[in-house]
Amino acid sequence: MELFLSGKHHTIIVKIYGELDHHAAIGVRESVDRELGRTGARNVAFDLSKVTFMDSSGIGVIMGRYKITKALGGRVIVYGASGDVKRIIEMSGIDSIAVVADSEEAGMREVEANV
Amino acid sequence: MYKNSMKVEFPNNSDNERFARTVAAAFILELDPTIDQLSEVKTAVSEAVTNAIIHAYEQDEGIVTMEGNICGDVVEFTISDSGVGIPDISRAREPLFTGKPEKEERSGMGFTIMETFMDTLDVQSEVGKGTRIMMSKKLK
Ligand SMILES: Nc1ncnc2c1ncn2[C@@H]1O[C@H](COP(=O)(O)OP(=O)(O)OP(=O)(O)O)[C@@H](O)[C@H]1O
Numbered sequence: 001m002e003l004f005l006s007g008k009h010h011t012i013i014v015k016i017y018g019e020l021d022h023h024a025a026i027g028v029r030e031s032v033d034r035e036l037g038r039t040g041a042r043n044v045a046f047d048l049s050k051v052t053f054m055d056s057s058g059i060g061v062i063m064g065r066y067k068i069t070k071a072l073g074g075r076v077i078v079y080g081a082s083g084d085v086k087r088i089i090e091m092s093g094i095d096s097i098a099v100v101a102d103s104e105e106a107g108m109r110e111v112e113a114n115v
Numbered sequence: 116m117y118k119n120s121m122k123v124e125f126p127n128n129s130d131n132e133r134f135a136r137t138v139a140a141a142f143i144l145e146l147d148p149t150i151d152q153l154s155e156v157k158t159a160v161s162e163a164v165t166n167a168i169i170h171a172y173e174q175d176e177g178i179v180t181m182e183g184n185i186c187g188d189v190v191e192f193t194i195s196d197s198g199v200g201i202p203d204i205s206r207a208r209e210p211l212f213t214g215k216p217e218k219e220e221r222s223g224m225g226f227t228i229m230e231t232f233m234d235t236l237d238v239q240s241e242v243g244k245g246t247r248i249m250m251s252k253k254l255k
């Protein structure tokens with residue numbers, strides 16, 4: 001997992017590599033929340049383009065960050081998902097609470113429109 | 116007709132979620148699954164095993180059992196635990212239902228994903244005794 005701060009967008013960008021299951025979700029959650037507190041960012045963008053496996057625990061992580069960023073007046077952006085990861089995101093209706101985009105550019109355009 | 120079976124038992128540690136779905140994937144390789152089928156089976160198994168790990172035993176240690184059976188081109192997995200059980204199975208199977216408090220961040224999508232990615236899903240559970248999930252998929 002890599003975390004970047006995009007200061008211009010007040011956004012923590014979280015790029016997840018490999019598998020996002022319940023076991024991995026615990027670490028992602030902790031790191032993202034620590035960065036939110038440390039940087040004062042209010043948006044979280046999940047880059048899922050390098051995720052090779054994700055189950056419902058990934059949805060839980062996204063929903064959890066939605067609640068936190070909402071309280072900060074920010075948003076969650078999810079982009080880069082393909083295959084079954086994308087199917088699971090669609091199935092869960094996450095697009096009603098988060099910005100779901102195909103690419104980083106499209107996701108960031110949404111953030112810019114929202115900040 | 117090709118037949119095979121297997122059984123593994125492991126403690127309810129979260130790192131066994133990956134172990135279990137990797138075993139499940141290796142077990143069905145003989146049937147030449149497509150990449151999509153492989154991914155669907157791994158995800159469904161991961162949901163059932165994760166449920167046994169996080170819901171069945173609360174803070175206690177417990178054993179999760181995974182059995183696999185192949186008969187022709189159909190694979191069936193059974194994931195069982197001897198944990199707390201599910202009081203209302205049809206409610207538990209509803210999309211977005213979770214029995215966990217909000218702070219645990221469960222989405223309640225596990226059973227929905229198992230149903231979508233497998234052909235059949237059967238849930239048996241008795242409060243105080245445990246839970247048994249059976250799911251099957253035709254791989255042709
Ligand atoms: N093996 C089990 N033992 C006890 N209760 C279970 C078991 N499996 C599922 N449940 C109950 O059924 C509910 C629904 O399960 P489901 O997998 O659909 O959602 P979840 O695990 O709560 O969330 P998610 O899978 O999205 O992280 C659980 O919250 C839990 O109350």
Ligand SMILES: [Mg+2]
Binds near residue numbers: 056165166224225226
């Ligand atoms: Mg679950």
